[in-house]
Amino acid sequence: MKYYRDTRRGIFSVWVVLVAFIVCSCASDPVIGYRDDIEPVLQQKCLECHLPPEGEGYASTGLSLRSYDALMDGTMFGMVIIPGDSRRSVLNKLVEHRAGALKGMPPGSVKALTDEEIELFRLWVDQGAVFN
Amino acid sequence: MRRSNFSDCGLIRGLFSTDKGMTAFLVRLLCMPVIVAALLCSPVLLAEDQPDTNPDIGLDINQDINPDISRYTSHRERTPGPAIPPPVEQKPDISDYTLHRERSFEPDTGVPPTIDVLDMEVIERGGRYQMKLVAVIRAPAPYVRHVLADFQHLYRLNPSIVESEVLGCDQHGFVMVRTQALGCAANFCEVLERVECVHLLQSGDIVADIIPELSQFRSGKSYWWIKPVGEHTIVGYRSFMEPEIVVPPVVGKFLVKKSIKQQMLITFTNLEKIARAHAARGLRRHSHFMDICRSPERAFNMHCFRGR
Numbered sequence: 001m002k003y004y005r006d007t008r009r010g011i012f013s014v015w016v017v018l019v020a021f022i023v024c025s026c027a028s029d030p031v032i033g034y035r036d037d038i039e040p041v042l043q044q045k046c047l048e049c050h051l052p053p054e055g056e057g058y059a060s061t062g063l064s065l066r067s068y069d070a071l072m073d074g075t076m077f078g079m080v081i082i083p084g085d086s087r088r089s090v091l092n093k094l095v096e097h098r099a100g101a102l103k104g105m106p107p108g109s110v111k112a113l114t115d116e117e118i119e120l121f122r123l124w125v126d127q128g129a130v131f132n
Numbered sequence: 133m134r135r136s137n138f139s140d141c142g143l144i145r146g147l148f149s150t151d152k153g154m155t156a157f158l159v160r161l162l163c164m165p166v167i168v169a170a171l172l173c174s175p176v177l178l179a180e181d182q183p184d185t186n187p188d189i190g191l192d193i194n195q196d197i198n199p200d201i202s203r204y205t206s207h208r209e210r211t212p213g214p215a216i217p218p219p220v221e222q223k224p225d226i227s228d229y230t231l232h233r234e235r236s237f238e239p240d241t242g243v244p245p246t247i248d249v250l251d252m253e254v255i256e257r258g259g260r261y262q263m264k265l266v267a268v269i270r271a272p273a274p275y276v277r278h279v280l281a282d283f284q285h286l287y288r289l290n291p292s293i294v295e296s297e298v299l300g301c302d303q304h305g306f307v308m309v310r311t312q313a314l315g316c317a318a319n320f321c322e323v324l325e326r327v328e329c330v331h332l333l334q335s336g337d338i339v340a341d342i343i344p345e346l347s348q349f350r351s352g353k354s355y356w357w358i359k360p361v362g363e364h365t366i367v368g369y370r371s372f373m374e375p376e377i378v379v380p381p382v383v384g385k386f387l388v389k390k391s392i393k394q395q396m397l398i399t400f401t402n403l404e405k406i407a408r409a410h411a412a413r414g415l416r417r418h419s420h421f422m423d424i425c426r427s428p429e430r431a432f433n434m435h436c437f438r439g440r
Contacts (some may be wrong), residue, residue, distance in 0.1 A: 076409040077402075077405065077409055085291075087294050090287060093295070098296075099284070099285075099287045099295070099296055102284060103284055
């Protein structure tokens, strides 16, 4: 009888943990929109350098941030965004300063991204980097 | 015997009969609501006793009752209805999704493998992985060497390098590089950190030694050799590594070896792409070593000199 009660308690605990996990995972991340959340940041802090044809960042890497399509085309060296995978995306590596202090984007501290903006980029890429 | 109003209904008439005593009458009385309900719900039963109210429509039974519908049909054909525009195929605007989907089909590298692999091998023995890949890179050798020595842009070579940093360097051509690589076997991923002393040899080849104290590897050494062949380059990579991870036997090791092969191909593919991009733009510098060492405060860690 005791064994039965313990088993039932164990199953109940696992069930509670599972439900809590599902609720937390579903409720945690807001949906990030490209037009509302990402594009304004890009225009404000990145476009100056990544605006073809004379932007410094565009000239050195070929990355244009004038539109969503241009962003998804990436640089001459490859894509900068892997939809659904912010850890492997170059854009996230650079804005999170994961490629060394010298290679962080944007360069300098004047237009540095805030933690909230970095988090926006991370969530947007993890959510598929869609044009929404 | 009392005759009810339902005189035409034999069943109901029998219900009210008292011929078989008081008990039978009570039973019938109790059953009566049920029977009434059944009668109300079944108009067919009632209809049996209803007079035929269908009017005489003068239908001759000898007449062929199959109606001649030709006139209706022809009439319908002759008189076109109101002009109904043909259904216009409403194409949903899927450009947003299409764009995303097309891109997401691309592999992690973003480019299909185009390199010509001459030799590839991955061997595991006692937790120690030996790997070899020789391939033709369609780019001139100086640009290939430039890309391999560009430690500040290592993240371009492989998306799995999730972190990279140049820790220090010295005037002898040693550079200390820290990388974090995301290694995945099936759906199981683990970040492995390693710190390497990279040395550019006089021949132009590159040697990298893992510093075990600062890495999640017990040992490891890599060797890149670069041989120009006309406008192209044959690049060889030979390495052994002993990661500090527990890999399940058989299937786990098979998956790890498969993943290593895949990552090597991705690295070589990106190496070609980046080298070609540099070549197209004429960016030609042989080494980034001195560029990295421009800051004297970045003292070189003596780990790289130990045992040399």
